[in-house]
Amino acid sequence: NAIFTSKEIIMQRYGIETSEVEELGITDEDCTLLRISSYGIAETIDAFEKLKRQNLPLSAITYDILIHKLCINNDFFNVEKYMKEMEIHGIVPNVHTYNSLLYLYGIHGNFNEVDMYMKHMVVGGIEPNHKTYNVLLNVYGNGERKDNNIDRIYKKMLKSKNTKPNTETYNTLFNIYSQKSNFRKFEYYLKQMKSEKLQPDVRTYNAMLKIYGISKRNTNKVETLLVEMENAGIKKDVFTYSTLITIYGTITRQFVKVEMLLHQMKDEGMKPDVAIYNNLLNLYKFKNKS
Numbered sequence: 558n559a560i561f562t563s564k565e566i567i568m569q570r571y572g573i574e575t576s577e578v579e580e581l582g583i584t585d586e587d588c589t590l591l592r593i594s595s596y597g598i599a600e601t602i603d604a605f606e607k608l609k610r611q612n613l614p615l616s617a618i619t620y621d622i623l624i625h626k627l628c629i630n631n632d633f634f635n636v637e638k639y640m641k642e643m644e645i646h647g648i649v650p651n652v653h654t655y656n657s658l659l660y661l662y663g664i665h666g667n668f669n670e671v672d673m674y675m676k677h678m679v680v681g682g683i684e685p686n687h688k689t690y691n692v693l694l695n696v697y698g699n700g701e702r703k704d705n706n707i708d709r710i711y712k713k714m715l716k717s718k719n720t721k722p723n724t725e726t727y728n729t730l731f732n733i734y735s736q737k738s739n740f741r742k743f744e745y746y747l748k749q750m751k752s753e754k755l756q757p758d759v760r761t762y763n764a765m766l767k768i769y770g771i772s773k774r775n776t777n778k779v780e781t782l783l784v785e786m787e788n789a790g791i792k793k794d795v796f797t798y799s800t801l802i803t804i805y806g807t808i809t810r811q812f813v814k815v816e817m818l819l820h821q822m823k824d825e826g827m828k829p830d831v832a833i834y835n836n837l838l839n840l841y842k843f844k845n846k847s
Contacts, residue, residue: 587619594626601626602635615646621654628657636661649681656688663696671696687720691729698733707733711746724755731764738772762786763796770804779804798822799833806840815840 586608593604605623608615620643627636636658643650650658655678662670671693678685690710697706707730714722727750734743747765750757757765762782769778779801786793793801798818805814815837822829829837 586613587616587622590619590622594622598626598630598632615648617643617648617651617654620648621651621657624650624654625657628661631661631665633661650677650683652678652683652686652689655683656686656692659689660692660696663692664699668696685720687723687725690714690720691725694726694729694733698729722749722753722755724750724758724761727755728758728760728764731761731768735764735768735772738768740768740773743768757789757791759786759791759794759797762791763794763800766797766800766804770800771808774808776804776809793821793825795822795827795830795833798827799830799836802833802836802840806836812840 590601590604590608594601601623605619608619620639624636624639627639640650640658655674658674659671662668662674675693677683678689690713693710694707697710711722711726711730714720714726727746730746731743734740734746743764750761762785765782766779769775769782798821801818802815805811805818819829
């Protein structure tokens with residue numbers, strides 16, 4: 558049962574149909590490794606090394622499961638070790654492995670490595686997917702080399718056949734520019750999204766609430782956005798409530814509205830996260846002083 562569930566996860570990650578599982582060589586060992594990778598980094602490495610000692614065939618998928626785990630744990634040493642091992646055995650990394658590498662090096666500002674792995678993809682004939690471009694937008698958006706690179710990546714996506722900007726792409730851009738309070742760029746990409754008739758989701762609205770409500774302090778626009786969400790059947794999530802509590806608590810000092818939002822969260826079965834509690838502590842500290 559655990560193996561079956563893991564195999565389904567692998568199929569989902571790689572976009573594999575049931576008929577392709579055997580053709581691509583997805584083994585029970587790959588599935589077991591994926592299951593073990595949910596425990597910890599030491600357990601994952603031990604399981605991988607055990608597969609090697611048993612002389613079982615290791616594929617790009619097997620290595621990807623391991624390297625993905627190493628990347629999300631910022632284990633640079635072992636990432637480089639196992640990438641070198643892949644090279645020695647003539648195993649070509651797949652696009653998912655490259656995406657993990659781009660994210661690891663990008664979030665730490667190692668853009669030389671990001672450029673190097675992008676060149677490796679080109680040389681190896683590995684086509685970037687939506688995840689690749691969204692990772693690049695994220696890492697450049699949070700680094701110093703942002704606007705020119707973001708524009709370049711976006712234009713490249715527009716020209717492509719298979720990786721045109723989708724809702725996730727625009728949400729990534731909205732998140733970047735709402736954090737930077739760059740209203741001009743935010744509005745530009747919002748207009749582009751609408752022109753392509755892509756449907757916004759809760760992440761889109763969260764970014765809009767943040768930039769219009771917190772950066773621009775436009776509560777009328779906030780109310781309009783909330784009506785739009787309701788009409789479109791888009792439910793608020795914890796981040797939505799966190800943003801609204803910031804707007805109505807910190808900016809407009811509408812404490813009754815804050816209480817109402819907390820009751821709504823409870824009615825919808827949501828619990829406030831750490832950010833909301835910190836916000837509330839600061840908010841009521843100010844109220845008591847007043």
